Amino acid sequence: MSSTQAEELQGKSANLEKRAADILTRLRSLREQDAPTHGGRVLSYVYDSGLAALDELAADAARLVQPVNGLDPTVFPSTAVMERELVAFAREFLHGASGTAAGRSADTDTDAGEVVVGNVTSGGTESCVLAVKAARDFRGLPPGEGSLVLPTTAHAAFHKAAHLLGLELILVPVDPTSGRVGAHDIATAVRKDTVLIVVSAPNYPFAALDPIAEVAKVARAQSIPLHVDACIGGLALPWWGDLPPWDFRVPGVTSMSVDFHKYGYSPKGVSVLLHRGRDLHRKQYFGLTDWPGYPVVNPTLLGSKSVAALAGAWAISQVLGQSGYAELVSRAQRATRALIDTVQSIDGLRVVGTPVGPLFAVATDDSVPLERRVDPHRWVSAVGARGFVLQGQPASTQSDGTTLPRTTHLTVTPVTESVLGELTSALVLGADDVRGSAAASAPPALAELAGAFERGDVTVADVLALPSDAVAAALTSAGLDPRGSSDSPLDMAAVLAAVESLPREVTKRLLVEFLAGLVEP
Template identity: 45%
Template sequence: MNDVLARLRALQAGDLPTHGGSTLAYVYDSGLAEADEIGRQALAMFGATNGLDPTVFPSVREFENDLVTHAARLLHGPPGTVGTVTSGGTESILLAVQAARDSRPEVDRPSLVLPSTAHAAFHKAAHYFGVQVVVVDVDPATFRADPEAMAAACDDTTVLVVASAPSYAHGVIDPVPAIAEAAAARDIRCHVDACIGGWILPYLDDCPDFDFVVPGVTSVSVDLHKYAYTPKGASILLHRTAALRRSQFFAHADWPGYTMLNATTQSTKSGAPVAAAWAVVRHIGDEGYRRLAATAVTATRRLAATADGIDGLTVVAEPATTLFAVRTDERADVFTLADELAARGWFVQPQLAFRGQPPSLHFTISAATAARYDDLVAALTASVVAAQQAGPVQVAPELAQAAQGLDPDTLDDAAFDGLLELAGLSAGGNESGVRLPARMAPVNALLNVAPPRLREALLIAFLDRLMRPAPGPG
């Protein structure tokens, strides 16, 4: 046993830190050691339970119903609000789209209307469920959705309209009341993606109307493993009424086994994340979350103001909660800036150019990061200077031009191997598979000049090669 645990610790040593506030994407750290310990103990206690059949493990059912009740209260759900605990924000979004589609079986080619800043999970849902996507550009100055343009994009095939609270890339809140009003006028469902903001906005004094307090909002998604600071694997999808949720469920009895009955895309559904979420939410409580929200949001707004004052940086949009993005001027690029921050112990996420907007650098701030505010400012300031001294990564014009003309559908595995090697993502030589270079700026700069479909194809090829078993001994 000790050998196995030692190996686990050795492998974990290569991961980014999940605690301490220096990983500014993917993980959320409350900084509360007791809450973390309670979550870990609950995970261990309920790791063998299965929420597939809520009559077999009534404890898991109670945890889920309690969490839904808490979320419905927090998000102004009226009496009769129902919900489901899912594995994460993407699954909550998948189910919102699937439920909207299946509620309108008379529509041959259902569609959903999205602002261009909506999370990519909506495109994934549309791909999975055969729904057409209508993308509407946002206001180029504020990055908020345009309600009038979204209303104009709706037609008889529209089964769902989406708003973000806030949007991931820029951290701004869409005008939910106007979007929901337009959707309700045509009897179209309106989903608010509050996966990031849903457990933090209600605890702020300046919280705008974004949830069920808005007439016309029919569903809201909120992640517990973000700003409820619970262990990974817990989100909630709320529906205003049970009738709206009914089309989310799946049942199948026409086979010789048990009648399959699912509330989510999963059948087997571990009770561990649900129990851990329940335990952490109970432990922290409303007053605790109010303090954590104030800590994280104050630090975010302060950091954004500081970043905007650093020579060479511009904040893309004023943060509504705990997310913001910055751009560099012509003396540097965000990809080199990300590398410089990584060298100083801070992980931040580059965002590539999109619809005429230049690339940016994304920051997600959690409560634990606030305690290291001065360290982060010092690292950011030094990283900007270093990035400016290095200068922007240059992609050869002929390479950029070639990338624009490549059709991913015409490329075979050999071509992708060559492109990955060119991008610096191939092991090369006599090795097999792929590797990550020490500095990602050249890779990101090349991806940045590639059209979105080529980016997708290259990264799929990279993922395919990355997730292959290592060759055994020959």
């Protein structure tokens, strides 16, 4: 290399470093607009162990595998080792490690001898979709046939699975007081073409632990697979204390999902999907050899994929072990109990049901006079003004006519304990700020649209037929500009009120347009 070439190379390298520094500076500026991911001020979406060393460990592990493609473990065997060991770790604390004999038990009334196996996925949604896909293919029904039975509180991922796989969705109402589904109601909903029953441990909206053993008896009696969605509770409930059996200890539970990017404290997104029995597990896979390219065999929806989150989850699980997770769960448990006690003492609010795990929902206490009631969505805004982000959930009418109340959701993590005093004060004072105020209502333009639906002046089909530009214009007129021309913060209480007052197909259309507009160049 000539001296001139060397100088040019050094100049390009220096220019690249300068541009890289500028870009990272801009990224830091952009991140300042985000809700804080650490410190316990966001009680949804993020899971903070409070241990900075775990974040550093995950980052170091991710850097080591940054160029690795998880598509082919025969080329990158490190991915197979990490996946195998993470699956084994999950299988252990979910009580699936006892059945290690290969093959199916000769006794059809028992699950003895069924090996529990599985894979790492990109998150809870992928785990849920794949659990449904495996059950459908195991049943052997033609595409477009079959039904999926689940409580109304089951995660939206199962709705997505039914949509993608062409299954009819059968939603079973839950008890509005407890948030739990009844095993008898599940049994009534099951049909001859049902490919899978779903229950939650616990469900996300209300943290209710479904009666898994009772539903499992229904599933076994009718030879239907049963999936336990433990995406949010799977790394907390094993160390929570005295609970009824909810995992692979229950005969009839055929698959489970657990997210390591929740209470496993790994980077997003990584989940583990486990199946009881190799035959069921293999139906999760997609394979193709009848094309001119390389043989394609995928256990997940993704082909090429990063293994950064897998490496982070594997490293953290290796360092913490079950004892480390148990200690973190104890911290989250203490904080959860303290917050539940606080909410129970706030005039005008109540905790929904008997929550299980480090999460719970809060509703208006309708037993007190109107002037003492606290609207949970106005409460979210008031607490937010005091520095903490809670999550509003709209009211929902079930197929039997019962209504699940509008609520506020709180996800509690170990770090919450370190801000408990400040958070408790914000919850109490925030309730004082809005006690007796009218419930949050939809923006005027959307309230007017709701009235038009009630009068019959407009139909759902009319709205669904509108082009995107017209829907975006309607959002802008309602003060919800997806193009970001408004400087006002998004009023989530008003948005949720609109969700409650308008037909759900319409609000889905509006929110799709809003979120698509947020990222449209």
